[in-house]
Amino acid sequence: MTTTQIAHEKISQHHFRQQTGRILIYVFCTLVAAIILFPLFWSILTSFKPPAEAMAVPITFLPSRLDIGNYLLLNRYGVGVWQYIYNSSITAIITVIGTILLSVLAGYGFSRFKFRGDKVLFIMLLAAMMIPFASILTPLFIMLGWLDLQNKLLGLALVYITFQLPFGVFVMRNAFAAVPKELEEAALLDGCSSVSMLYRVMLRLVLPGVVTVAIYAFLNSWNEFLAALIFMNQQDKFTLPILLTNVRSGLFGQINWGALQAGLTITIIPCIILFLLLQRYYMQGLMGGAVKG
Numbered sequence: 001m002t003t004t005q006i007a008h009e010k011i012s013q014h015h016f017r018q019q020t021g022r023i024l025i026y027v028f029c030t031l032v033a034a035i036i037l038f039p040l041f042w043s044i045l046t047s048f049k050p051p052a053e054a055m056a057v058p059i060t061f062l063p064s065r066l067d068i069g070n071y072l073l074l075n076r077y078g079v080g081v082w083q084y085i086y087n088s089s090i091t092a093i094i095t096v097i098g099t100i101l102l103s104v105l106a107g108y109g110f111s112r113f114k115f116r117g118d119k120v121l122f123i124m125l126l127a128a129m130m131i132p133f134a135s136i137l138t139p140l141f142i143m144l145g146w147l148d149l150q151n152k153l154l155g156l157a158l159v160y161i162t163f164q165l166p167f168g169v170f171v172m173r174n175a176f177a178a179v180p181k182e183l184e185e186a187a188l189l190d191g192c193s194s195v196s197m198l199y200r201v202m203l204r205l206v207l208p209g210v211v212t213v214a215i216y217a218f219l220n221s222w223n224e225f226l227a228a229l230i231f232m233n234q235q236d237k238f239t240l241p242i243l244l245t246n247v248r249s250g251l252f253g254q255i256n257w258g259a260l261q262a263g264l265t266i267t268i269i270p271c272i273i274l275f276l277l278l279q280r281y282y283m284q285g286l287m288g289g290a291v292k293g
Helices: 003-047 069-074 081-112 118-130 133-146 153-177 181-189 194-205 207-223 226-231 240-245 257-291
Strands: none
Touching: 003 257, 069 257, 081 118, 081 153, 081 194, 081 207, 081 240, 081 257, 118 153, 133 153, 133 226, 153 207, 153 226, 181 194, 194 207, 207 257, 226 240, 240 257
């Protein structure tokens, strides 16, 4: 065997080992993804079983037929599932808009303006992330009572905005810090005011960070349970997570599995759609916020 043949054989063996390793990685990732996605698939599948079949013992994997009875049954709880969807949607929209607006302004200020105590103030803002939410429920409850915001979606959204701001400001500060100042100077020389420069030039450059803050705020407000349970005591103001805790029927609090899985499906689908549509920006903004600054 010549030297050339030996070299070709070693290259072939190396290429084979690379292909084998890549295949094993793909197989492993596929198995992990299947394990993670199986509960989601199971919930959606169970939600389309006939109500009696969804609660049958022993359980069946595939439904005998596709049925929307669980969704119709879910609408009988409380004031109807559409009211809960409306409450969650309005709260999430207000939270996202408020969080983006305040995070962009604060992040830009911390990134571009230097003033006495700016670093201390920024650290104090981040330290708020370490405060356990349950420990300040009582002061928040009293404060919302003083402001006449109890049992109001705006009051609940303001609480959510308060707890999304530390992460939002952190991401936006790092996103603005990654933009060269020369671009701002060029925009100002072209006749842009400070405000128009911010939303015409800078926002386009930090769009991944804005999307990251928006997704983070939406997911947290859409799925949050404890604050909605504490601050809302009128049934027509409840959000979807509270509805899911009320999907119980029969003796001894027996869970109606079909209706519960239908509620979970309704809660999960908007989150999945939003993430799939914006995942590219989300990953860019999240990684930028992690390594910049």
